[in-house]
Amino acid sequence: MRTNSSITKELIGVYQAGSQHMVGDGFPVRNMIPGAGVDEQLSPFLLLDYLGPEQFTPTNRQLGVGEHPHRGFETVTIMYHGKVAHRDSTGSGGVIGPGDVQWMTAASGIVHEELHEKDFAKEGGLLEGIQLWVNLPKAVKMSPPRYQTLVSDDIPAVDLGDGAGELRVIAGEFRGVQGPAKTFSPVHLYDLRLKAGHQTELSLPEGFNSSLFVLHGQVVVNGSQPIQEVEIALLGQRGERVSIEAKQDATLLILSGDPIVEPIARYGPFVMNTRDEIIQAVQDYQKGKMGHLA
Ligand code: MN
Numbered sequence: 469m470r471t472n473s474s475i476t477k478e479l480i481g482v483y484q485a486g487s488q489h490m491v492g493d494g495f496p497v498r499n500m501i502p503g504a505g506v507d508e509q510l511s512p513f514l515l516l517d518y519l520g521p522e523q524f525t526p527t528n529r530q531l532g533v534g535e536h537p538h539r540g541f542e543t544v545t546i547m548y549h550g551k552v553a554h555r556d557s558t559g560s561g562g563v564i565g566p567g568d569v570q571w572m573t574a575a576s577g578i579v580h581e582e583l584h585e586k587d588f589a590k591e592g593g594l595l596e597g598i599q600l601w602v603n604l605p606k607a608v609k610m611s612p613p614r615y616q617t618l619v620s621d622d623i624p625a626v627d628l629g630d631g632a633g634e635l636r637v638i639a640g641e642f643r644g645v646q647g648p649a650k651t652f653s654p655v656h657l658y659d660l661r662l663k664a665g666h667q668t669e670l671s672l673p674e675g676f677n678s679s680l681f682v683l684h685g686q687v688v689v690n691g692s693q694p695i696q697e698v699e700i701a702l703l704g705q706r707g708e709r710v711s712i713e714a715k716q717d718a719t720l721l722i723l724s725g726d727p728i729v730e731p732i733a734r735y736g737p738f739v740m741n742t743r744d745e746i747i748q749a750v751q752d753y754q755k756g757k758m759g760h761l762a
Contacts, residue, residue, distance in 0.1 A: 475709065477672065477690075477706065477708065477710050480509075481702050487499045491517065494531025494532035495532065495595075496522050498517070501514070510702070511725070511729070512725045513601070514541060514601040514739060518683065519595065520594070520595045521594055526590055526591055531583065538578055539577040539609075539737070540575070540738055542571060542572060542573045542652075544600040544649075545569065545570045547567065548683070549596040550584070550588055551564065551565040551585035554583075556759075557580065560572075560615035562617050567620030569618040569649070570617055571615075572614075573604070576609070576758075578613045580761070605653055609745075622648045626643055630666065632663055632667070633661045633668070634661055636658065638658065640657060653726050662685075662720070664714050664716050665714065667713040668712055674706060674707060676705065678703040679702050679703060679723050681700045681720060681723070682698065682699055682700075682718060683720065687718050688715060690710065733745060
């Protein structure tokens with residue numbers, strides 16, 4: 469009998485950035501989720517903004533996004549180049565640089581700012597990163613906020629063998645290696661670096677929503693389907709296997725998560741289950757119930 473683990477996941481579609489815009493005055497992004505065609509098929513992933521890559525000239529101002537709220541989900545910031553500083557109304561904060569990840573659980577509500585780090589701003593340089601929004605199950609949307617700084621050294625890198633490259637496990641598990649991020653629903657999140665001419669095989673759970681985002685390079689999936697730079701591919705829920713071959717040195721973010729099958733009510737920085745909960749979120753923010761920056 470054939471088991472599902474031997475079935476190759478179908479590549480359902482390949483999508484380009486839905487829009488290009490500035491977040492605040494410091495983060496030029498290309499939006500990949502919820503771009504055309506990929507929205508609820510990617511639950512629990514609500515948003516993927518690809519920041520840069522962009523060269524910034526030296527300045528004494530810290531560009532970025534000033535004080536703003538979030539409720540009902542998590543923001544995950546993955547840095548490739550440059551440094552971003554963050555502080556929030558719970559008193560948490562810090563700086564993340566290349567290879568680091570900040571996993572911020574807004575849950576019942578926080579207010580925070582996200583800025584170019586001071587010395588990075590002064591010196592200028594290349595900024596490149598990703599911000600992902602991960603939904604929270606209804607049962608934990610109003611739990612206390614939480615903040616995880618996952619520095620590069622905490623994120624295990626699995627050697628793919630034969631000089632093929634490496635896969636860093638940010639969340640979930642790969643070939644028996646666990647990633648450091650604590651999540652509220654099952655998620656696998658990988659930073660894959662694959663060398664030109666090499667191929668690797670992944671196993672992503674049947675029933676999960678999975679996708680591949682190519683930041684750099686060009687890959688061929690399942691032997692025949694190309695994905696170019698700054699394109700995102702959506703994979704089917706059925707089966708587990710995915711093969712990825714790099715035509716050029718490639719950097720990919722691989723997302724796979726157990727779908728949260730609950731209604732979504734979304735407004736700006738709030739993602740809840742009902743319209744009433746959104747109205748409540750706006751009121752709570754206006755009344756200062758999500759706190760303030762010190
Ligand atoms: Mn934010």
